[in-house]
Amino acid sequence: MELSMYVTRQNWWSKALLSVKLDVKTAFLHGDLQEEIYMNQPPGYEAQSDLKLATGEFIYLLLYVDDMLIAASSQLEIYRMKRQFSKQFEMKELGEARKILGMEICRDKEAGKVWLTQRAYIEKVLKRFGIDDTTKAVTLPLAAHFQLSANLLDIAQAIGVVSRFMHDPDQGHWQAIKWILRYLKGTIDVGLVYERQQSSVGLCMGYTDSDYAGDIDRRRSTTGYLFTLAGGPVSWRSTLQSTVALSTTEAEYMAVTEAMKEAIWMQGLLDDLGVEHMTLTVFCDSQSAIFLTTNPVHHARTKHIDVRYHFVRDMIETGEVLLKKIDTKENHADMLTKVLSVQKFTYCKELMNVRAQR
Structure with a gap:
């Protein structure tokens, strides 16, 4: 997916956001280019354009092949951008954005809420695999009795587990x-x-967790992290760690490192989008892992850890990302690393603002 934007620095979520979907007709006929294409402007170059934004306004442009989504706080600015594009391409306006890349968009402008769902896609998948009205629904994406072996965010952890056996199910x-x-x-x-x-200050938060030696076959641990923005998840991951951790602390430390790398990327993205924010905070429920990030002394219990995981110490020392302790029961990422009880799983979904429209 290519993401391009024309944006001024603003407190974007405090304003009403309007959006419209466009389609570029015969987009693939414009694909043969002879000249060189630059995704970013060369240093020192200033674009000359008659598209000038009024003070306090901004525009976000999401482009995927021939589908285009424009979001702004002003209907006038959306109109001006559409007019600008129409000078170069034949455009078809599809009205207010209600669907993009298989996701349905529902808005409550008075309450200031946006829902992203995939009802149509899920219905298609269920029909394909014969899950009909006679099939009983369940409340957990994976139950504890599934002890899967090679011998035998919501669904991220479950999908991560079953995907390990695609070569020989x-x-x-x-x-x-x-x-x-x-x-x-x-x-x-x-x-x-x-x-x-x-x-928007401080509105982005990160959470990280691990499940020590949860892989039955190779005893590797699972890394899980989650980042929220405007109350909902925007980036998450549940993946098997590449090496075997020799302790719970080491597994948590490795998970923190992966979350820190994502936090650095998130801060850069927020800067590019013009979102004012404080230093991003990542929460971890392992006090020993947090201590390891601030202790530069190598001893028998840590000297074997791959050096690539120790870069997190530099991030903590320079203050680029903050790492703080959080109680396990309040850790959003807990559901990304292990099978939970119905009560805990439901609570984690509520913490992340993963819920039905109401």
């Missing part, structure tokens, strides 16, 4: 996949919710 793995589909059947209207906030 058997009946047990298929039963686990059917369980995930039954979960989707019961949560077809659940989506990501984002809410308008009074201030």
Whole structure:
């Protein structure tokens, strides 16, 4: 996906956001280019354009092949940008954005809320695999009784587990996949919710967690992290660690490192989008892992850890990213690393603003 933007620095979420979807007709006929194409302006170059934004306004432009989504706080600015594009391409306006890349968009402008769901896509998947009205829905994406082995955010952890066996699946793995589909059947209207906030300062938060030696076959641990913006998740990951951790602390430390790398990228993205923010904070529920990030002394319990994981110490020392302790029961990322009880799983979804529209 290519993302381009024309933006001025503003407290963007405190304003009403308007959006419109456009389609470029015969986009692929414009694909043969003879000249060199630059994704970023060369240093020192200033674009000359008659598209000038009024003070306090901004425009975000999302482009995927021939589909285009424009969002701004002013209908006038959207009109001016559409007119600018129409000078170069034949455009078709599809009205207010209600769907993009398979995601349905629902807005409550008075309440300042946006829902992103995938109802139509989920219905298509369920129909393909024969999950109909007679199939009973379940409340967890993966249950504790699925002890999957090679011998035999919501669904990220479950998908991560079953995906490890795509090269040689058997009946047990298929039963686990059917369980995930039954979960989707019961949560077809659940989506990501984002809410308008009074201030954008400090609105982005990160959470990280690990599941020590959860992989039955190779005893590797699982890394999970999650970042929220405007109250809802915008970036998350659940993945098996590349090496075996020799302790819970080491597994948590490795997870913190991956989250820190994502935090640095997130801060750069927020800067590019003109979002004012404080230093991004990442929360971890392992006090020993936090201590390890601030202790430069190598001893018998840490000297074997790959040096690439120790860059997190530099990030903490320079203050580029903050790392703070959080209670396990309040850790959003807990659901990305292990199978939880129904109560804890539901609570994690509420913490992340993953809920049905209401």
